[in-house]
Each structure stands twice: as C-alpha cells, then as structure tokens.
Amino acid sequence: MEQSREFTWRGPGGPFTIQLRQGVFAPTHTSREVAAGLTVNPGETVIDVGCGSGVLSFVAARLGAARVYGTEVNADAVDLARNNAELLGLAERVDVRLGSLFEPLEGVRADVVIGDVSGIPDEIASLSDWFPGGFSGGPTGAEVPVAMLERARSHLLPGGRLYLPTGSIQDEGAVLRAARRIFGEGRMRQLRERLLPLPGRIADSAVARRLMETGVVRFIRKGSRTLWELRIWELTAPPVLQPPS
C-alpha cells in the first residue's frame, strides 16, 4: 500500500495543498528557490522538466500559464502529479507526460522551461532520502542537467526563459560551462544564491570526502556545520529563432 501525505505549498503561487507519496521526490529548498526566481506571465506556455509531484507546474499554472507540460522518468511521479492536477482543478492546463527530459514533447515550444531536473551525484543521492525513486543526476550530478540544457534550446520560443538551479553539491562548473556554450554568457543572469546545510550522514561520508578531493563538489565548513551553495539562474534564448549550435 502506497503511503501518501498532504503537503501545503506556501511559496509563490500558493498556498495550495497536494499529495506526496513514497517513491516520489518531495519539494525542497531548491524547489522554493526556483519558484522564488520564476517569472511566468499570464497566457505563457511552460515546460517543467523533472516535475516530480508537479509542484512547480502548479506554481506556473497558478501564476497564469495557459498551458504547462510536465515531464518525468519516474512513472509513480507521473501518476501522482496527474492526481494532484485533478485535485487542484488544473488538469485542463497541466499535462504530465512520462519520458526523459523533452522526449515526450516533440514539436512543443514554450515561453518558459523550468529546468529543475535531478542534479545531485548518484552516490550522494543514494546516501540521502531525496531521490526515493532513484532517478538522480549522474556520476557528478552534471550529466542530467547538461543533457537537459543540450535539448532545451529547441523547445524554447525566441526570447524564452529557462530557470536552472546549480550548486556546489554537483560538478557546477560543468553545468555552467554547458549553459554558457548553449545560451551565451550574456544571456545568463544569476537570480538567487543561498547556503544550505548538508545532512551529517552525507557530510561525514567517504563519498563526500572523495568528491571534494577530486574537485567535483565544494562544501563549506562552518563550525560543526557543513554547507553547500545553491544558485538559481535565468537563461534567455535569442529573440529570433536560431538553430541550436
């Protein structure tokens, strides 16, 4: 029997209450920071890649998006997000599809892409309870976000915006290099920055030590606490349609 619980979102677009379920990613500080940086204008089309419970799709819909497409590789998350859309009376506007990244969205172009797809190294994710479905970000946590960035340009309308979380808990340099290559330095704007605590079982692990020593992640010690830096970016597509390079 699946265990589910209610969760009330009090960030932008809230408050609203959804169901969470074991096996599906539960909203975190990163979800809240992405939402805090997000601009959605009334009538816009939004793609939410890695939508989990659907929380950021619902934020976008409640901020006025005319149409929101969520994608997910976790079939339990797709089922949950669809149920949540029904619960919130948003099923007409929020369309959740099973598949990797933009795969289920052939031919769809949006004003906004929410790129909060998994970006935590697999070995760190396995020490946490953040990815109960097991769909984490790849060996360095950069692989899935970079693959998302590679495909995003062809799903953005001219002048469209992509919202991207990065952090020192992943190979952030690799994600930012890909973002600069694909969008151009002048089309990236850092919107937010925050220090977040790293749970002790991760901070004290051999995995964290090895990833620090090899320069993949960067943690900050402050007294007895270990912290990581989260950043939220807005990347803007060129105002005229160009084939992605």
Ligand SMILES: C[S@@+](CC[C@H](N)C(=O)[O-])C[C@H]1O[C@@H](n2cnc3c(N)ncnc32)[C@H](O)[C@@H]1O
């Ligand atoms: C960091 S969670 C964010 C979920 C949601 N945006 C939130 O704030 O709660 C990332 C989500 O991406 C999903 N995911 C991982 N790889 C994916 C892929 N290749 N395509 C689509 N979704 C993916 C995971 O299953 C997970 O639900």
